[in-house]
Amino acid sequence: MQKRVRAVLVTPNDTMLLIKRIRPGIPAYWVIVGGKVEPTDASPEDALRREVREEIAGEAEIVSLLHTIETDDEHQDFYLARIEKWNFADRTGPEFSQEGRGEYLLEEIPLTTAAIDAVNLLPQQFAAVLREAVAHGGLLTAR
Numbered sequence: 001m002q003k004r005v006r007a008v009l010v011t012p013n014d015t016m017l018l019i020k021r022i023r024p025g026i027p028a029y030w031v032i033v034g035g036k037v038e039p040t041d042a043s044p045e046d047a048l049r050r051e052v053r054e055e056i057a058g059e060a061e062i063v064s065l066l067h068t069i070e071t072d073d074e075h076q077d078f079y080l081a082r083i084e085k086w087n088f089a090d091r092t093g094p095e096f097s098q099e100g101r102g103e104y105l106l107e108e109i110p111l112t113t114a115a116i117d118a119v120n121l122l123p124q125q126f127a128a129v130l131r132e133a134v135a136h137g138g139l140l141t142a143r
Helices: 044-056 113-118 125-136
Strands: 004-011 016-022 029-038 058-070 074-083 101-110
Touching: 004 044, 004 058, 004 125, 029 044, 044 074, 058 125, 074 125, 101 113, 113 125
Parallel strands: 004 074
Antiparallel strands: 004 016, 004 029, 016 029, 016 101, 058 074
């Protein structure tokens, strides 16, 4: 079973960082920063910190586990985290240099239900969980 970790990264501006994916032939969509847990990662949290460093050259402070999605072949943990600084130009993840992967654009999205509704955030199951958490103030602990 493939294990993945993702982080809702809350900034000092009360926004969250999302990656907009633009790929040929399909509508644009947004994803939460994160990726695969590698065998060399000491824990899921260490994997998440590594992914944040690779994808946005930032350091995340993990606050809590928000949600888990498990299917027959994949386990995804979604965390709430704070981030103070990042530099998308200094990203180092291998996916950014692979031919045919499309574009990756980092965007700051307000922590509002309207902003979440305005983007095609995937997976949709987590988008619904995130929307509910924002609607009920569940992300205020990250401030």
